[in-house]
Amino acid sequence: MHVLVTGGCGFVGTVLTQYLLELGYQVTVVDIMWFGNNLSDHNNLKVVKGDIRDTGQIPMEGVEAVIHLANIANDPCGELNSKLSWEVNVLATMGFVEKAISCGVKQFIYASSGSVYGVKEEPQVAEELSLVPISDYNKTKMISERVLLSYSDAITIQCIRPATICG
DSSP states (O other): OEEEEETTTSHHHHHHHHHHHHTTOEEEEEEOOTTOOOOOOOTTEEEEEOOTTOGGGSOOTTOOEEEEOOSOOSHHHHHHOHHHHHIIIIIIHHHHHHHHHHTTOOEEEEEOOGGGGOSOOSSSOOTTSOOOOOSHHHHHHHHHHHHHHTTTTTSEEEEEOOOOOOO
8 A cells, every 4th residue: 555644753643654654555655854854765665855835845746645744833833924834734735635635545544633633621632622723823724624625535644643652
């Protein structure tokens, strides 16, 4: 199986990419590499330095699944440049899923955030609870989920909401 991982050179992406390679997948990584590239060379790995806002340069030939990690991450980064956060996290995600559909990709996995729930009184936060994002970062994640789910008739969409991941 050929998997494309955006943000594959990031903290989570590096670990995930190595794991996919160990499982025998062919992996293409697209990353802007603001923080470098710590991936080891591998016969089944292709790394492309690029910005996901430029969907034309994202190689999709033979890709069966996408794992979309690339975004302006966390509240402080989102607040530094709100416009950039909306461009990357929402608009680029929409263009990216449209390209994936046009290229015949079957599955699109999106790394959202548990922060879309906002602050809750409940002892356990579950998917049934309402989304009340507080910051621009949280809002971009929620809107991206909704945008992606609007394409679910054309591609299998899975949105995951991990809790805080530190790097």
